[in-house]
Amino acid sequence: MDSIGTASFAEESNTIVASGDWTLDHLNALSALCKTLRRGIGTQVSVDASAVGRMDTAGASILLELVDDDPARVKVDSEAVRKLIAAVAKAENAPPAAPPKRDTGFLSSVANVGASLEEFWNNAVELIGFVGLILSAFGRTVFRPGTWRLTSTIAHIEQTGLNALPIVGLLCFLVGAVVAFLGATVLKEFGASIYTVELVGYSFLREFGVLLTAIMVAGRSGSAFTAQIGSMKAREEVDAIRTLGLEPVDVLVMPRVLALLVSMPILTLVGMLAGLIGGAAVCVFALDVSPTMFIVRLHETTTVRHFWVGMSKAPIFAFLIAAIGCLEGFKVSGSAESVGSHTTSSVVQSIFVVILIDALAAIFFMEIDL
Structure with a gap:
């Protein structure tokens, strides 16, 4: 049984005699004893701790x-x-x-660039590997209807598609109005205001409709995927899924990917229509172009291939946004701070990849004259 440490001062030998246990368990009592002894002794005293029983670092x-x-x-x-x-x-x-010296010179800048490039490369490799994992899971479950998680998929379609329709429609409507207004302002100088119809049609059918929708989905649904899976990772629910003999990719990733593959083309179509309506509103109220004239002009000058060029990018954007959002969720280490940082990283990476793929697609379609 522990005995509380004690100490007494022997004045004739200028020595403090200590005994008992000097451990963390008796820290408060030992601290009080030490303060009492120091008030009654001088300097250069010694301590005889031969009778001390147990001692740790606190004692x-x-x-x-x-x-x-x-x-x-x-x-x-x-x-x-x-x-x-x-x-x-x-x-x-x-x-x-001493605090480490921080190099703020040229070498530090080069090191930061190198670290950023290394991180970019590692993220790209991880994303490619995760895409392969998703495709493998899809091939494993596509011919096994019993493994399809329809309830979860439909719930995610509602969250990522139906609930996003108002914000996507409003954003594209406003951007369509801005594009038409700026185009009309410039073309008016050349007496070609009527070409605003082609400007709005080409820009929204080929680029703005799908691009604005993808950016909104990345900020809204991609971040939600990361936060949801990251929170499950922090609460060790992902480990529980593995313990049950299930694959987290099948349970958590596949329903989200399939839901976004269904929702993204629908949202893109809504975005295109909203952008055209916004451009038509400006043409009607600012250029004295009737709605009938706008529709006829759009039908005569804009072919259906522009629509298919824009729609062909929607599934690609949807797959990449869902993959990045889920991957960043699995990277969460367990703290709330980690959930926030990976959610931010998910949005940034998704928007960057969407714009990069859109730029490459624009060059490709231009080269093949489509």
């Missing part, structure tokens, strides 16, 4: 306070206790570590 630290952190003035019989007191004294007397 050694309090004992050293009586001798001003000088282990040479502590008498002990046990070699282990002597080494313990010496180690505690060394740690307490060690000078504070």
